[in-house]
Amino acid sequence: MTTDHNDIPSIALEWHRNGRGAALATVVETWGSAPRPVGSLLAISGQGDIMGSVSGGCVEGAVVVEAMDALDDGQPRLLEYGVSDDEAFAVGLACGGTIRVLVEPVGAAIPESMLADLVAARSASTPIAYTVDIENWRRDLSGVEAHLARFRSDKSGFEGNTFVGIHNPPLRMAVIGGVHIAQSLIPMARAAGFAPVLIDPREAFASAARFPDTALVHEWPDAALDSFGIDARTAVVTLTHDPKLDDPAIQAALRSDCFYLGSLGSTRTHAKRVARLEEAGFSTDHIARIQAPVGLNIGAKSPAEIAISIMAQIVQALRGA
Template sequence: MKLATLAELNAERAARRPVILVTDVASGEQRLVKAKDIAADPLRNELSAQLRMGKSGMVEAGGKRLFLNVYAPTARLVVVGAVHISQALAPIARSLGYDVTVVDPRTAFASPERFPDVPLIAEWPDVALPPLNIDHYTAFVALTHDPKIDDPALLHAFSRDCFYIGALGSRKTHGKRAERLRAQGASEADISRIRAPIGLAIGAVSPAEIAVSIMAEITAALRLPPKQQEEAA
């Protein structure tokens, strides 16, 4: 790999932007494709598929065998609300390779005893969230049922282009939430991004089952194209 290509690759990775190194197996010729350029690339279908899987692999295109080396940021999960569902959700997400952070200003909930080995921030969202540098490779869930905590957290998530945003609550609860968010400047496009009721419809009842349904929905958002996500919902 040329030094200039390596420097460019490292810069993209440092900025938590996915990048794919395309290598012609026969000639050894290489080129770098940044995430923002995938849609216009001749290999956009192959590049998009490998990036969704988060795996490198061999493809054939235009009569050539090409190796696509995928460099994707580690996915993160930010959970607002140190509740029972979060206690089940955090270890599931960690087992799937996510970096997990739990935020809750209520210190009675956000305690190390309830969340061993999980970073906890016992601050209000306006203080806790900005330093986390939430980005597109972040899944964001709001689980407190408290508008004073969940609403500002969701507004922050809208501004950070998270690949998944979910919030706990019934359709009626979500309708009231949407009204509050509109009053605070959220657009219809923002509100439409919230998965609510949160999680896939698998009949989940217990906190652990709800956690499984949430993590399944997050996985679908990360790995499946939009049409297949709709079919899975």
């Protein structure tokens, strides 16, 4: 997902408040090799604008038609579509499947205030659960901890007649070092659904000309990461190859809950890094969290190829593969 894809609820809220009308479509159930996972979102405006995806293109057109009807009559819809093998192949899957999609017009079905609270929680990186009872269309928002006490699940899906949409904080990536690899890695991160930030006190390296449309931080890495606020949905990648810059970032990441920490450098370079970290008091178990040399071993040579290997390893860590 791009940044826009991360902000589907806020886009729908903005369209509604601007008088354009908006509906939210959510994948609530799948069977077989469905193109998009449960919880995937699509926003549709009253003018037919769309943002997001519920099927990768297989059934979006039909969902938009249903959304327009929902905006006319104010009623939610629970739709079911079969995705043929041919359609699935067109979006990169080996075989088709079936998906159920919940379409809810904003205002008439989802109260504007509830959607605003959901958007605020996501903006504050606060996990939140949105529930819909499809028998009586009763809706609720609750903190994930409260949800877990009731449903004992941390994933989106059905609990009886109630669909539970878990909205976790957005995926983020902190890249240390405005080097050539970062110039390829950051666009890939956006395409994969991460909100990236580039940290490098050297303004000549981390410049808007070299990294357009990228959040740039020109502070020392440990201070920058402290302000950034690393959480369990954050990946940290150090690329400067300079211990003065990489080491403070690595130490900050090792003290955090980041799900991925990768560092550029050869096996020999990493051995020296390990010695410095041990001297700084880090245990063997802590140091073992570092992926180094960074990236999957795919024989990458160019900066772009190395970026591909890093992005693949990050996804592997995220998905527990």
